[in-house]
Amino acid sequence: MTDPILEVRGLSTHFFTDDGEVKAVRGVSFGVEPGETLGIVGESGCGKSVTAMSILGLVQRPGKVVAGEIMFKGSDLLKLTKEELRNIRGRDIAMIFQDPLSSLNPVLRVGYQIDEAMYAHDKIPRDQVERRGIDLLKQVRVSDAERRINDFPHQFSGGMRQRAMIAMGLSNKPDLLIADEPTTALDVTVQAQILELLRDLNEQTGAAIILITHNLGVVAGLCKRVLVMYAGEIVEEGTAEQIFERPQHPYTWSLLRSVPRIDANRGHRLLSIEGLPPDLIDLPQGCKFNPRCPFRVERCFKESPPIEQVAPAQHAACWVTMERAYAEMGAGTITDTSPGAASGVHPDGRRALPAAEVPAAVAEAGQ
Amino acid sequence: MLTRGTLIYIAQRLALIVFTLIAVSFLVFITVHSLPGSAFESERVHGKALQLVLHQYGLDRPILVQYWSFLTSAIHGNLGVSFQIRGLPITPLVMRELSVSAELGGTALLITIGIGTTFGVLAAMRQNSWVDYTLTSIAVVGYSVPSFVLAGLGVLIFSYWLPNVTNGVISYPAIWTGTYGTLVELSLPAVILGFYTSGQVTRITRAAMLEVLQQDYIRTARAKGLKSRVVTVRHALRNALIPVISILGPLVISIITGSVIIENIFGIPGLGKEFVESILGADYNVTVAVFTVYALLIGIANLVVDLLYTVVDPRIRY
Numbered sequence: 304m305t306d307p308i309l310e311v312r313g314l315s316t317h318f319f320t321d322d323g324e325v326k327a328v329r330g331v332s333f334g335v336e337p338g339e340t341l342g343i344v345g346e347s348g349c350g351k352s353v354t355a356m357s358i359l360g361l362v363q364r365p366g367k368v369v370a371g372e373i374m375f376k377g378s379d380l381l382k383l384t385k386e387e388l389r390n391i392r393g394r395d396i397a398m399i400f401q402d403p404l405s406s407l408n409p410v411l412r413v414g415y416q417i418d419e420a421m422y423a424h425d426k427i428p429r430d431q432v433e434r435r436g437i438d439l440l441k442q443v444r445v446s447d448a449e450r451r452i453n454d455f456p457h458q459f460s461g462g463m464r465q466r467a468m469i470a471m472g473l474s475n476k477p478d479l480l481i482a483d484e485p486t487t488a489l490d491v492t493v494q495a496q497i498l499e500l501l502r503d504l505n506e507q508t509g510a511a512i513i514l515i516t517h518n519l520g521v522v523a524g525l526c527k528r529v530l531v532m533y534a535g536e537i538v539e540e541g542t543a544e545q546i547f548e549r550p551q552h553p554y555t556w557s558l559l560r561s562v563p564r565i566d567a568n569r570g571h572r573l574l575s576i577e578g579l580p581p582d583l584i585d586l587p588q589g590c591k592f593n594p595r596c597p598f599r600v601e602r603c604f605k606e607s608p609p610i611e612q613v614a615p616a617q618h619a620a621c622w623v624t625m626e627r628a629y630a631e632m633g634a635g636t637i638t639d640t641s642p643g644a645a646s647g648v649h650p651d652g653r654r655a656l657p658a659a660e661v662p663a664a665v666a667e668a669g670q
Numbered sequence: 671m672l673t674r675g676t677l678i679y680i681a682q683r684l685a686l687i688v689f690t691l692i693a694v695s696f697l698v699f700i701t702v703h704s705l706p707g708s709a710f711e712s713e714r715v716h717g718k719a720l721q722l723v724l725h726q727y728g729l730d731r732p733i734l735v736q737y738w739s740f741l742t743s744a745i746h747g748n749l750g751v752s753f754q755i756r757g758l759p760i761t762p763l764v765m766r767e768l769s770v771s772a773e774l775g776g777t778a779l780l781i782t783i784g785i786g787t788t789f790g791v792l793a794a795m796r797q798n799s800w801v802d803y804t805l806t807s808i809a810v811v812g813y814s815v816p817s818f819v820l821a822g823l824g825v826l827i828f829s830y831w832l833p834n835v836t837n838g839v840i841s842y843p844a845i846w847t848g849t850y851g852t853l854v855e856l857s858l859p860a861v862i863l864g865f866y867t868s869g870q871v872t873r874i875t876r877a878a879m880l881e882v883l884q885q886d887y888i889r890t891a892r893a894k895g896l897k898s899r900v901v902t903v904r905h906a907l908r909n910a911l912i913p914v915i916s917i918l919g920p921l922v923i924s925i926i927t928g929s930v931i932i933e934n935i936f937g938i939p940g941l942g943k944e945f946v947e948s949i950l951g952a953d954y955n956v957t958v959a960v961f962t963v964y965a966l967l968i969g970i971a972n973l974v975v976d977l978l979y980t981v982v983d984p985r986i987r988y
Contacts, residue, residue, distance in 0.1 A: 393895030405886040420894040455984045
C-alpha cells in the first residue's frame with residue numbers, strides 16, 4: 304500500500320443556523336491514494352458535498368469545520384493560512400461541480416475562464432497557457448476547440464460546459480480532482496461520455512479522483528473504492544465489488560435494492576427506503592439509521608456503532624451487519640422492509656404501518 | 671464588436687429619437703403658446719404697438735403655421751430668437767448652457783457611479799458589519815433627503831459659515847468663460863446633485879453583489895484558487911453591474927430634473943436655470959428649445975445604456 308495523498312481524519316462540519324446547529328458532517332475519516340478513484344455515495348443532504356467543500360476550505364458561513372484534520376502532502380489543510388490554501392486550490396486539488404451552466408461565469412469567455420486558473424498559479428509557464436487551454440479543450444473532446452475557446456458559456460451545450468469545467472480542473476495537472484455530482488444535470492448519453500472521459504483522464508494523467516454522487520450506477524462505472532455516507536457519517540467503506548456484491552450495512556443494502564432495474568418484472572413496485580433521513584439538528588440516539596432500519600436490534604437505539612472491519616478492506620458501522628441479517632433474519636427473502644420488520648424490534652411502541660395496511664390509493668400511486 | 675445587427679439597431683433607435691423630438695417639441699409648442707400672458711405685454715407696449723411686435727416675431731400667424739416654420743428652421747439648426755432678450759439667437763445660447771449643465775451633470779454622474787458602486791461593493795463584502803450599516807445609512811439619507819434641502823444646507827455651511835475656508839468657491843460667475851468651472855467649484859453642486867442617485871446605485875449594487883456572491887460560478891472561481899480581489903472584481907462585480915446599468919437610464923433623468931433645482935439654488939447659468947426663467951418669462955422659443963434638448967439627452971442616454979448592456983453581458987445581442 305502506498306501512502307495516501309489525502310487523509311481526512313475525524314472531520315466534522317457544522318452549520319450554525321437560527322434553527323440550531325446542523326451537524327452536517329460528523330467524524331468522517333478516509334484516505335485517498337495517488338491515482339485512486341474513490342466514490343462517495345449517499346442520498347441528498349447526507350454530507351457528501353459538505354465533506355468535499357471542507358477539504359478545499361470552501362464552506363461558507365454559517366458553516367464551519369469544527370473538528371478534525373485534513374492531511375495533504377504533509378500539511379493540515381485546516382491549519383493553513385488563506386493564502387497557502389488558495390495556492391493549493393485549483394493547483395494541487397481541483398474541483399468540478401454539479402450544474403455546469405451555473406458553475407461557469409456567464410459574462411466571461413470559456414477560454415478565459417480556463418486560462419485564468421493557470422495564470423493564478425504560475426505552474427504552467429505563461430507563454431504556454433493559451434496553447435494549453437486549446438489542447439485541454441481538445442483533450443476533453445470538444446470539437447473545433449480553436450474556435451470554441453472564444454465562445455461564451457451560453458453558446459455551449461450542457462455536456463460541453465461540463466467538459467470545459469473538467470478542462471479547467473485539469474489545467475494545472477492536479478494530484479486530486481474532486482467531482483461533485485458531475486453528471487447529475489446531464490442527460491444519460493452525455494453522462495456516459497463524461498464518465499468515460501473521467502476514466503480516461505484518470506489513466507492518462509494519474510490524477511486521483513473523488514467522485515461524489517447519489518447515483519450508484521455512476522459509481523459502479525468509475526470507482527474502485529466506495530464510501531457510503533448516511534446522515535453525515537460514513538456507514539460503510541469497501542471496494543466497489545464488495546459494496547455492490549456483499550454490502551454489510553443495512554443502509555447500503557437498502558440503497559442497492561432501491562435502484563430501478565430495467566430487467567425487473569414489470570408491475571413490481573419501485574422499492575424505496577421507508578421514512579426520511581434524520582433531522583441533522585436533533586439526531587436520534589444510537590445508530591442514525593435505526594428509525595428506518597428493518598434489521599435494527601435493541602442495541603441500535605442506545606449506542607452508536609463504530610466503523611469496524613467486516614472483511615479485508617471492507618468496513619461497516621453496524622451492530623448487526625448484513626451477514627447476520629441474512630443468517631438470522633431471512634434478509635434474502637423478506638418483502639417487508641419497513642423499520643424493524645425483519646427483526647421485530649419496535650421500542651416505545653414505535654411501529655410503522657406494515658405494508659399490508661398501506662392504503663390502496665397510496666399503493667397504487669406507487670405502481 | 672459592432673456587428674451589422676447592432677448598427678441596424680442603432681439606426682432604428684436614432685430614427686425613433688428623431689420622431690420623439692418632433693412629438694415632444696410639438697406638444698410643448700402647443701402647450702406654451704396656449705398659456706396666458708406673453709413676453710411682450712407691458713404697460714408701455716399695448717394696442718397697436720403690441721400688434722406690431724407680435725407681427726415682427728410672427729406670433730400673429732396660426733399656431734400650426736408657426737410650428738411648421740419653427741420645425742423647418744430647427745432642422746437647419748436654427749432654434750429661433752429669444753423674446754426676453756429680444757432677437758438673441760437661441761441656438762448658441764442653448765449650446766453654451768448645455769455645456770455648463772453637461773459639466774455639472776457629467777460630474778454628478780461620475781460621482782454617482784464611482785461612489786455608488788464602491789459603497790455598494792464594500793457594503794456587500796462586509797454584510798451586516800458596521801461598514802455595511804454606515805454605508806447603507808448614507809445611501810438611505812441620500813435618496814430620502816430632497817436635493818433642495820441639501821443644497822440649502824450646502825450653501826449655508828460653505829458660503830455663510832465657512833466663507834474663509836472655502837474662499838468663495840461657490841460664487842459662480844454668470845458669464846461663460848470657455849469652461850464653466852474648476853473641479854473644486856463644481857464639486858459642491860455636483861456632489862449634492864449626485865447624492866440621491868449615488869444612494870440608489872449603492873442600494874442596487876449591494877443587493878446585486880449579495881446575490882451574485884451566492885452564485886455557483888463564484889464558488890468555481892474560488893475553487894480555482896483565484897485571489898479574493900479577482901473573484902470580487904472580475905467575477906462578481908461584472909455580473910452585479912448588469913442591474914446597475916439597467917437603472918442608469920432613469921438615473922440620468924433624475925440628474926437632469928435634479929439639475930433644474932440645483933442650478934437655480936446655486937445660480938449656475940445652465941439649461942436648468944434657463945428652463946425655469948424661460949417659462950416664467952413666457953419666452954416660448956427658449957422653452958421649446960430647452961425641452962427638446964432634454965428629450966434628446968434622455969433619448970441618447972437610454973440608447974447608450976442599451977448598448978452598454980451588450981458590452982457587459984454577452985448574452986444580450988441586438
